Amino acid sequence: GQNIDQPTEMTATEGAIVQINCTYQTSGFNGLFWYQQHAGEAPTFLSYNVLDGLEEKGRFSSFLSRSKGYSYLLLKELQMKDSASYLCAVRDSDYKLSFGAGTTVTVRA
Protein backbone atom coordinates (compact mmCIF):
# COMPACT_ATOMS: atom_id res chain seq x y z
CA GLY A 1 0.00 0.00 0.00
CA GLN A 2 0.88 3.65 -0.09
CA ASN A 3 1.16 6.28 2.64
CA ILE A 4 1.05 9.76 1.14
CA ASP A 5 1.41 12.98 3.10
CA GLN A 6 0.91 16.56 1.99
CA PRO A 7 0.03 19.74 3.89
CA THR A 8 -3.65 20.44 4.39
CA GLU A 9 -3.66 24.13 3.52
CA MET A 10 -1.43 26.87 2.13
CA THR A 11 -2.05 30.56 1.50
CA ALA A 12 -0.09 32.81 -0.84
CA THR A 13 -0.35 36.19 -2.51
CA GLU A 14 -1.17 36.76 -6.17
CA GLY A 15 2.05 36.83 -8.21
CA ALA A 16 4.02 34.84 -5.63
CA ILE A 17 5.42 31.31 -5.71
CA VAL A 18 4.12 28.38 -3.67
CA GLN A 19 5.70 24.96 -3.20
CA ILE A 20 3.52 22.01 -2.19
CA ASN A 21 5.45 19.09 -0.77
CA CYS A 22 4.42 15.45 -0.93
CA THR A 23 6.12 12.55 0.80
CA TYR A 24 5.24 8.94 0.24
CA GLN A 25 6.03 5.42 1.40
CA THR A 26 5.25 2.81 -1.16
CA SER A 27 5.37 -0.94 -1.68
CA GLY A 28 5.83 -0.48 -5.41
CA PHE A 29 6.47 2.77 -7.28
CA ASN A 30 5.49 3.36 -10.89
CA GLY A 31 5.18 7.13 -11.16
CA LEU A 32 3.86 10.18 -9.33
CA PHE A 33 1.07 12.46 -10.53
CA TRP A 34 -0.22 15.86 -9.53
CA TYR A 35 -3.84 16.82 -10.10
CA GLN A 36 -5.69 20.11 -9.62
CA GLN A 37 -9.24 20.13 -8.30
CA HIS A 38 -11.39 23.24 -8.08
CA ALA A 39 -14.20 23.18 -5.55
CA GLY A 40 -17.16 21.13 -6.77
CA GLU A 41 -15.33 19.94 -9.87
CA ALA A 42 -13.44 16.87 -11.04
CA PRO A 43 -9.66 16.52 -10.68
CA THR A 44 -7.65 17.46 -13.77
CA PHE A 45 -4.14 16.27 -14.62
CA LEU A 46 -1.21 18.64 -14.06
CA SER A 47 2.02 16.65 -14.18
CA TYR A 48 3.71 13.25 -14.15
CA ASN A 49 7.15 12.21 -12.87
CA VAL A 50 8.63 8.75 -13.04
CA LEU A 51 12.36 9.62 -13.07
CA ASP A 52 14.21 11.84 -10.63
CA GLY A 53 14.36 15.50 -11.49
CA LEU A 54 12.28 18.48 -12.47
CA GLU A 55 9.50 18.58 -15.04
CA GLU A 56 8.45 22.07 -16.13
CA LYS A 57 5.15 22.99 -17.73
CA GLY A 58 4.63 26.71 -18.02
CA ARG A 59 3.94 28.17 -14.58
CA PHE A 60 3.83 24.71 -12.98
CA SER A 61 6.83 22.48 -12.24
CA SER A 62 7.05 19.14 -10.46
CA PHE A 63 10.08 17.52 -8.87
CA LEU A 64 10.70 13.93 -7.84
CA SER A 65 13.30 12.20 -5.69
CA ARG A 66 12.57 8.47 -5.60
CA SER A 67 15.30 7.69 -3.07
CA LYS A 68 13.77 10.18 -0.61
CA GLY A 69 10.13 9.36 -1.41
CA TYR A 70 9.58 13.05 -2.04
CA SER A 71 7.96 15.27 -4.62
CA TYR A 72 6.93 18.88 -4.82
CA LEU A 73 4.69 20.93 -7.07
CA LEU A 74 5.84 24.49 -7.70
CA LEU A 75 3.32 27.09 -8.75
CA LYS A 76 4.84 30.31 -10.04
CA GLU A 77 3.28 33.72 -10.78
CA LEU A 78 0.19 32.76 -8.81
CA GLN A 79 -3.16 33.83 -10.18
CA MET A 80 -6.52 33.92 -8.42
CA LYS A 81 -7.71 31.03 -10.60
CA ASP A 82 -4.98 28.85 -9.04
CA SER A 83 -7.01 28.71 -5.82
CA ALA A 84 -7.84 24.99 -5.69
CA SER A 85 -6.90 21.71 -4.11
CA TYR A 86 -3.75 20.00 -5.37
CA LEU A 87 -3.65 16.24 -5.15
CA CYS A 88 -0.49 14.15 -5.05
CA ALA A 89 -0.98 10.58 -6.32
CA VAL A 90 1.40 7.63 -6.46
CA ARG A 91 0.96 4.84 -8.99
CA ASP A 92 1.84 1.29 -8.05
CA SER A 93 3.12 -1.56 -10.17
CA ASP A 94 -0.49 -2.53 -11.02
CA TYR A 95 -1.10 0.98 -12.41
CA LYS A 96 -3.48 1.87 -9.59
CA LEU A 97 -3.31 5.37 -8.08
CA SER A 98 -3.27 6.18 -4.37
CA PHE A 99 -4.04 9.80 -3.54
CA GLY A 100 -2.99 12.05 -0.72
CA ALA A 101 -5.73 14.00 1.04
CA GLY A 102 -4.92 17.11 -0.99
CA THR A 103 -3.56 20.59 -0.28
CA THR A 104 -5.97 23.51 -0.48
CA VAL A 105 -4.20 26.57 -1.86
CA THR A 106 -5.81 29.96 -1.35
CA VAL A 107 -4.48 32.84 -3.43
CA ARG A 108 -5.08 36.29 -1.93
CA ALA A 109 -5.02 39.57 -3.85
Added chain:
Amino acid sequence: IAGITQAPTSQILAAGRRMTLRCTQDMRHNAMYWYRQDLGLGLRLIHYSNTAGTTGKGEVPDGYSVSRANTDDFPLTLASAVPSQTSVYFCASSAGGGGDEQFFGPGTRLTVL
Protein backbone atom coordinates in the same frame (compact mmCIF):
# COMPACT_ATOMS: atom_id res chain seq x y z
CA ILE B 1 -20.67 12.49 -25.58
CA ALA B 2 -17.21 13.93 -25.05
CA GLY B 3 -14.90 12.39 -22.46
CA ILE B 4 -16.53 10.80 -19.44
CA THR B 5 -20.10 11.22 -18.31
CA GLN B 6 -21.67 10.16 -15.03
CA ALA B 7 -25.28 9.86 -14.00
CA PRO B 8 -27.01 10.92 -11.92
CA THR B 9 -25.39 14.22 -10.94
CA SER B 10 -26.74 13.86 -7.44
CA GLN B 11 -29.05 11.52 -5.58
CA ILE B 12 -30.64 11.22 -2.17
CA LEU B 13 -31.25 7.60 -1.25
CA ALA B 14 -32.92 5.81 1.64
CA ALA B 15 -30.74 3.34 3.51
CA GLY B 16 -31.23 -0.22 2.35
CA ARG B 17 -32.08 0.75 -1.23
CA ARG B 18 -30.16 -0.49 -4.25
CA MET B 19 -28.50 2.11 -6.45
CA THR B 20 -26.44 2.01 -9.64
CA LEU B 21 -24.17 4.88 -10.60
CA ARG B 22 -23.51 5.03 -14.31
CA CYS B 23 -20.26 5.91 -16.06
CA THR B 24 -19.63 6.07 -19.80
CA GLN B 25 -16.51 7.11 -21.72
CA ASP B 26 -16.07 7.66 -25.43
CA MET B 27 -12.27 7.75 -25.56
CA ARG B 28 -11.87 4.00 -26.10
CA HIS B 29 -9.78 3.82 -22.96
CA ASN B 30 -8.90 0.36 -21.72
CA ALA B 31 -8.84 1.10 -17.99
CA MET B 32 -11.65 2.51 -15.84
CA TYR B 33 -11.86 3.31 -12.14
CA TRP B 34 -14.32 4.25 -9.42
CA TYR B 35 -13.29 6.48 -6.52
CA ARG B 36 -15.06 8.00 -3.58
CA GLN B 37 -13.98 11.35 -2.18
CA ASP B 38 -14.61 12.26 1.43
CA LEU B 39 -13.52 15.40 3.26
CA GLY B 40 -10.07 14.95 4.77
CA LEU B 41 -9.55 11.53 3.22
CA GLY B 42 -8.95 12.33 -0.41
CA LEU B 43 -9.82 10.04 -3.28
CA ARG B 44 -10.00 6.34 -2.47
CA LEU B 45 -10.19 3.62 -5.09
CA ILE B 46 -13.27 1.38 -4.86
CA HIS B 47 -12.96 -0.89 -7.91
CA TYR B 48 -11.13 -0.81 -11.19
CA SER B 49 -11.06 -2.52 -14.57
CA ASN B 50 -7.92 -2.79 -16.68
CA THR B 51 -9.84 -3.95 -19.73
CA ALA B 52 -13.34 -5.00 -20.75
CA GLY B 53 -14.36 -8.23 -19.06
CA THR B 54 -12.04 -7.85 -16.05
CA THR B 55 -12.45 -6.08 -12.72
CA GLY B 56 -10.43 -5.73 -9.53
CA LYS B 57 -10.86 -4.52 -5.96
CA GLY B 58 -9.38 -1.27 -4.77
CA GLU B 59 -8.81 0.09 -1.30
CA VAL B 60 -12.48 0.28 -0.17
CA PRO B 61 -14.53 -2.28 -2.15
CA ASP B 62 -16.93 -3.51 0.55
CA GLY B 63 -20.58 -2.78 -0.19
CA TYR B 64 -19.91 -2.05 -3.87
CA SER B 65 -19.85 -4.11 -7.05
CA VAL B 66 -18.92 -3.33 -10.65
CA SER B 67 -19.15 -4.89 -14.07
CA ARG B 68 -17.36 -4.18 -17.36
CA ALA B 69 -19.38 -5.75 -20.15
CA ASN B 70 -17.88 -3.46 -22.81
CA THR B 71 -15.15 -0.83 -23.21
CA ASP B 72 -17.34 2.23 -22.72
CA ASP B 73 -19.44 1.49 -19.64
CA PHE B 74 -18.46 0.84 -16.03
CA PRO B 75 -21.45 0.94 -13.65
CA LEU B 76 -21.04 0.93 -9.87
CA THR B 77 -23.76 -0.73 -7.80
CA LEU B 78 -24.56 -0.31 -4.13
CA ALA B 79 -26.60 -3.40 -3.29
CA SER B 80 -27.99 -2.08 -0.01
CA ALA B 81 -26.94 1.50 0.70
CA VAL B 82 -25.78 2.59 4.16
CA PRO B 83 -25.22 6.14 5.47
CA SER B 84 -21.42 5.67 5.47
CA GLN B 85 -21.63 5.47 1.67
CA THR B 86 -22.61 9.13 1.56
CA SER B 87 -19.86 10.62 -0.58
CA VAL B 88 -18.92 12.10 -3.93
CA TYR B 89 -18.19 9.36 -6.45
CA PHE B 90 -15.85 9.90 -9.38
CA CYS B 91 -15.39 7.64 -12.35
CA ALA B 92 -12.12 7.86 -14.27
CA SER B 93 -10.49 6.27 -17.28
CA SER B 94 -7.05 5.94 -18.78
CA ALA B 95 -5.58 4.48 -21.95
CA GLY B 96 -3.64 2.00 -19.81
CA GLY B 97 0.06 1.76 -19.11
CA GLY B 98 2.98 4.15 -19.46
CA GLY B 99 2.71 7.75 -18.33
CA ASP B 100 -0.91 8.19 -19.30
CA GLU B 101 -3.03 10.17 -16.89
CA GLN B 102 -6.48 9.36 -15.63
CA PHE B 103 -9.37 11.48 -16.88
CA PHE B 104 -12.17 12.06 -14.40
CA GLY B 105 -15.90 12.36 -14.85
CA PRO B 106 -17.86 15.21 -13.24
CA GLY B 107 -18.84 13.14 -10.21
CA THR B 108 -22.03 11.96 -8.52
CA ARG B 109 -22.96 13.36 -5.12
CA LEU B 110 -24.75 10.62 -3.19
CA THR B 111 -26.50 11.08 0.13
CA VAL B 112 -27.78 8.01 2.00
CA LEU B 113 -30.26 8.76 4.76
